[in-house]
Amino acid sequence: MPGTREGRDLRLLPRPTPPILSPTLSQDARPVTKPKILFRCDASVTIGTGHVMRCLTLADELSGRGAECVFVSAAGTEKLVPALPYPVLPPDKLPYGAALAVIDHYGLDAAYEALVRSQTSAVMAIDDLPNRRHHCDLLLDQTHGRVPEEYRGLVPVTCITLAGAGYALLRPQFASAREDSLARRDGELKRLLVTLGGTDPDDMTGRVLDSVAAAGLDLAVDVVMGAKAPHLDLVRARATAMANTRVLVGVSDMAGLMTQADLAIGAAGTTTWERCCLGLPTLMLVIADNQKDIARLVIQSGAALSATPDTITGQLRDLAADPKALQSLSHCAAALCDGRGAARIADALLRLPSLKELRS
Template identity: 45%
Template sequence: MKVVFRADASHQIGSGHVMRCLTLADALTQAGGDCQFICRNHKGHLAEFIRAKGYPCHLLHEDSEHAEMGVPSTQHSTTQHADWLKVTWQLDAVQTGCVLDTVKPDWLVVDHYALDHGWEQALTPYYRKLMVIDDLADRPHHHADVLLDQTLGRKEDEYRSLVSPDTRLLVGADYALLRPEFAKWRAYSLKRREVPELKTILINLGGVDNDNVTGDLLDALTACKLPADCSIVVVMGASAPHLQAVRDKAALMDLDTRVLSGVSNMAELMAHADFAIGAAGSTSWERCCLGLPAVMVVLAQNQQLIANQLSQIGACEVMSADTLNDELPHVLHDLSETTLKSMSEHARAVCTGDGATHVARTLVSLGA
């Protein structure tokens, strides 16, 4: 079964869409699938990372060759995140189609907020079945055979007018695309939280953190009253633009502060952490799987729903990047053993970590 993923990473988009597609690609490969990726050549793309994982990655360039093929240059998408694409959806469809025509996939999987039914329809000659990964429920996907939205509390009714009657809907956090190591570390992580403590704080604001919220966060932590034996672990992407600036700032912290980049053991780091401060993106489900209490920092409007849902069930505290200095000291000051245990118990109930396996089985069952 040949599967092609169309997803982008960039300093604007972040890395989450590509990373969760890689997780699904791993699950499909274990099931006998043959996976490839198509990504646009944005600044901060992850093509080499994808290739290092063993998957071919075709990069789309903004060249003149396809512009001369009569593709409209001004007819841009009306989707809320249209600027993420940096080209018209028509040009992207032509370039993507050229790759698909060679690969001839059984499944095309698209994870991109800038693409909707127009792009999907244009590419129907090049794939047998289509899967859409979404979080927003804000645009139509009438050609999707399967639609996945791993948002906690998402209801099928929110998509019924946006898809065809035959579309298979996989909605809710049970389908969260987590790498297998999170399920592996779950039992250990939950066990050590039976007696909560605050000795290790894990910070991860995504793979890019284009606005250097991590640096602001370290500044805010200097005003927080934390145990003297508390340590801080910061995780950033290897290509994060402010990585060195954060390392320089970490070296000046009173508490022991380590900055790690390009890690491959995120589940282990989360399992050994007592508290996390992280973005309200796809890593939210990783923290929930391991029962890790957290402050979630909303970095973009599309993260607000996830943050609100997890806050409402008591799994985390929520704040914006603009309110860190004012709110973080109060939140950390009020962290008691009872609070930590309650947050952990609510978080662990969200997902168990086997969503990728469920999704892969669905694609296999619907057949090549």
């Protein structure tokens, strides 16, 4: 879920009719040499960067197979995701005639998908809760434990539904680091990773650091935040007052940080699957309503412990004294996700006639 990148659930916010429901569709007269794939997703301080980051992972996979990828995103998205390596168009300039449009947006409904479908060859929708209708050819829900039957009646009967953490959209670096990361899980608690979203508008990171400091353990602490996080300076001040604690901004090697960490404190968003792929035990916080389902399933699987700022101090002390508990969390996490979801999704997309030119 989108998500470091975790953010608040748009379903909880007022939903004015987006001005993008009637985009100006412009025809491109140039000969098409590659299948064009559009990604309709946004990033903001409110919703975080998770939607864009998981679309970016899929775009990289499809680009490597011969697709031409274009992002269609609201103003401000590029400021939060400055390294976006694809063209970015405003939402009212949706190109005409694409082979596929990927829509990852809680604020856009089946009516918008139908509009886009009338001007493109196929539509793929990404969602995290089976509680609304979609007009799409393929639907992805990467929630652990989700099954296609949960979307019956919510998608067209011809829709291909990909469900479960086996389809989690992770960058290739996580699958590459998986073996080394799993090999070092010895149950010792020496290094802690705190990552609660790229924006963290409610300063949950600051509250968590107060709880970590209160535990009184000899830990190295890495805190990951986005450059546009509104409370970044406050978090840096807290970290300065703590021993062996650093704040990292604009991290490019998250897989490396997770591999070196013995425990994470994180939200139940898109980074959940990154941690699971690397067998990283987690104290899991729910910071948005749409994360409750993911948190419940992951915690029930034994891959994480439910946490709040008030419980973290005691949980850290308990885990530091119980190496077997940390190892158990690691084993359960690694069983949920192997990091190869993007390739599986790309293989499924080859079943769409408009994408038959992609390399398998």
